[in-house]
Amino acid sequence: MKGFQEGPAVESEKVPKGPHSPEEPKVSDKVAKFLEGLDLSQKKQQEAAALLKEIESLETRALTDELTGLPNRAAFLGELARWQSLSERKGQDFCLVAFDLDGFKFCSN
Helix, strand or coil, X not given: XXXXXXXXXXXXXXXXXXXXXXXXXXXXXXXXXHHHCCCCCHHHHHHHHHHHHHHHHHHHHHCECCCCCCECHHHHHHHHHHHHHHHHHHCCCCCCCCCCXXXXXXXXX
16 A cells, blocks of 8 residues: 555553553542442541542543543553453454644644
């Protein structure tokens, strides 16, 4: 195919695992599961729910660009690792296509 350039192959151990890789559940999920097993008073349940909501907010902020609300690099790397792991488990091919748009910064501003 004309104009196609094959990039270097990426070995699975070289792909950084994102914060939400398939092997690592979200912190809020871990906390929620832990809290389910506790016998807490009504007040403590409300405090735990507020803390859990704050953790979820922090997780979202860690994976989202503050200005645009779009996923950031950490979110991209997490999804990349997730899709790569999924393709390896199912024995299916995996392809990542990237476009470099010249002058995009001018358009986005």
